Amino acid sequence: MADLEEPELLHLGLEALHEEMGGKMVPFAGYRMPVQYPDGVLKEHLHTRAAAGLFDVSHMGQVILRPKGTMDDLKLAFEALMPVDVLGLGEGRQRYGLFTNDSGGILDDLMFTNRGDHLYVVVNAACKAADIAHMTAGMPGVSVEPVTDRALLALQGPGAEAALEAMVPGAAAMRFMDHRIFGDIWVSRSGYTGEDGFEVSVPEAQADGFARKLLAQPGVAPIGLGARDSLRLEAGLCLYGHDIDTTTSPVEANLTWAIQKARKAGGAREGGFPGAARILKELAEGPERLRVGLRPEGRAPMREGVELFAQDGTPVGEVTSGGFGPSVNAPIAMGYVANAHAKVGTQLMGEVRGKRLPVTVTEMPFQPTTYKR
Amino acid sequence: MKYTKEHEWLRVEGDLVVVGITEHAATQLGDVVFVELPETDTMVAEGDEVCVIESVKAASDILAPIDGEIVAVNSKLVDNPGLVNEDPTGAAWFFKLKVDDLSVLDQFMDEDEYQDLIG
Secondary structure, three states: OHHHHHHHOEOOOOHHHHHHOOOEEEEEOOEEEEEEOOOOHHHHHHHHHHOEEEEEOOOOEEEEEEEOOOHHHHHHHHHOOOOOOOOOOOOOEEEEEEEEOOOOOEEEEEEEEEOOOOEEEEEOHHHHHHHHHHHHHHOOOEEEEEEOOEEEEEEEOOOHHHHHHHHOOOHHHOOOOEEEEEOOEEEEOOOOOOOOEEEEEEEHHHHHHHHHHHHOOOOEEEOOHHHHHHHHHHOOOOOEOOOEOOOOOOOOOOOHHHOOHHHOOOOOOOOOOOOHHHHHHHHHHOOOEEEEEEEEOOOOOOOOOOEEEOOOOOEEEEEEEEEEEOOOOEEEEEEEEEHHHOOOOOEEEEEEOOEEEEEEEEOOOOOOOOOOO | OEEOOOOEEEEEEOOEEEEEEOHHHHHHHOOEEEEEOOOOOEEEOOOOEEEEEEEOOOEEEEEOOOOEEEEEEOOHHHHOOOHHHHOOOOOOOOEEEEOOOHHHHHHOEOHHHHHHHHO
């Protein structure tokens, strides 16, 4: 089957480099991507937290939004798609955003950056085409320009700053969620691991050479999608299509922090985004269910789909992401539970292979973040 | 050593059959993070799910390759699941079976046949 599917997969610019490094290539969001290298997921994960990991995330969608009128028109048009303050984001700064639908569900989550005379947006690979169509249809006064000639690399971990500074002098001076343009290289100080680090957009023609030079820096190792997933899970970050989707609202998803004051009730630009009725109501009254962190008591991981029960046997929810946290050195999970059972410290049961095992609602992240604020 | 299509190895030790998973299987599974072992002194039938292995990627079962009685389990694996990756064909045995007749092992592959299977 895999052989039959292979020709239909899209190929990314760094494929030769991944194969040279022994990357195990798998289909992911329509692309052929490295899930791991010979070190394996566990070592790659721990290496990222101890030194620096280089991830190829070129499958993600990079998009430029250019105003046909003023920059404020563009920001307000973008605000009409998200419960997020775009107008208040300063130049050279990045912010987390969410496209919502009319019923208050999440179409995708994304990062956007104010680059003075335009916005730069990074969206999930699997949602890329739909997002571009959504933005094009939803913002008639805006030029939506997919960036198709750039690779995207993430460099994450305590060694990331020194490694990138050696190649892009000035990068070390950036703070968390800063964005700077260094000639052809676009750098954001952000990521998906909970570690300090960067996401670097590089013209495709330079990407292979750039990645090789980064890998030659002390402590930098290539990291596959497997460890990317365990790192983001320990950081308590959502994976679209699993922890958030068109049925989960931002409030249920515990992403209320991403909705700034300006868009909430009583704010300067209250509402005015798809699904505002549900989202504002949930902000005021609390959601029916909430995404929470979960710590299984034993060693058995509770994976996506594990059903959760209250002590009295009442079904209360389901795990949406779960596995083993290599840095936590224990199984960890996140999932949705009925609001009455969402308080930190609540004891629940998760059903694994027919057995109900104890699990506790916990704070996230599971692993302290090390962002350079 | 004998091998099953399910990538288990079987080794005779006195009148017992020791069962583990092959290096190929351990590599395919990735880093093992959890092992659940059966109770000792239980009778199992060929094809019964007797152990659970969870790796960073997924959960899988170890099936009883033959009928028999589980007389010993390797509890070291519970505290140190990573042993399965470090020494799959040695220290990381899973359980020992007592069988009526060791000739049941004749049906399984030898080393060369197994190498052909995974080659």
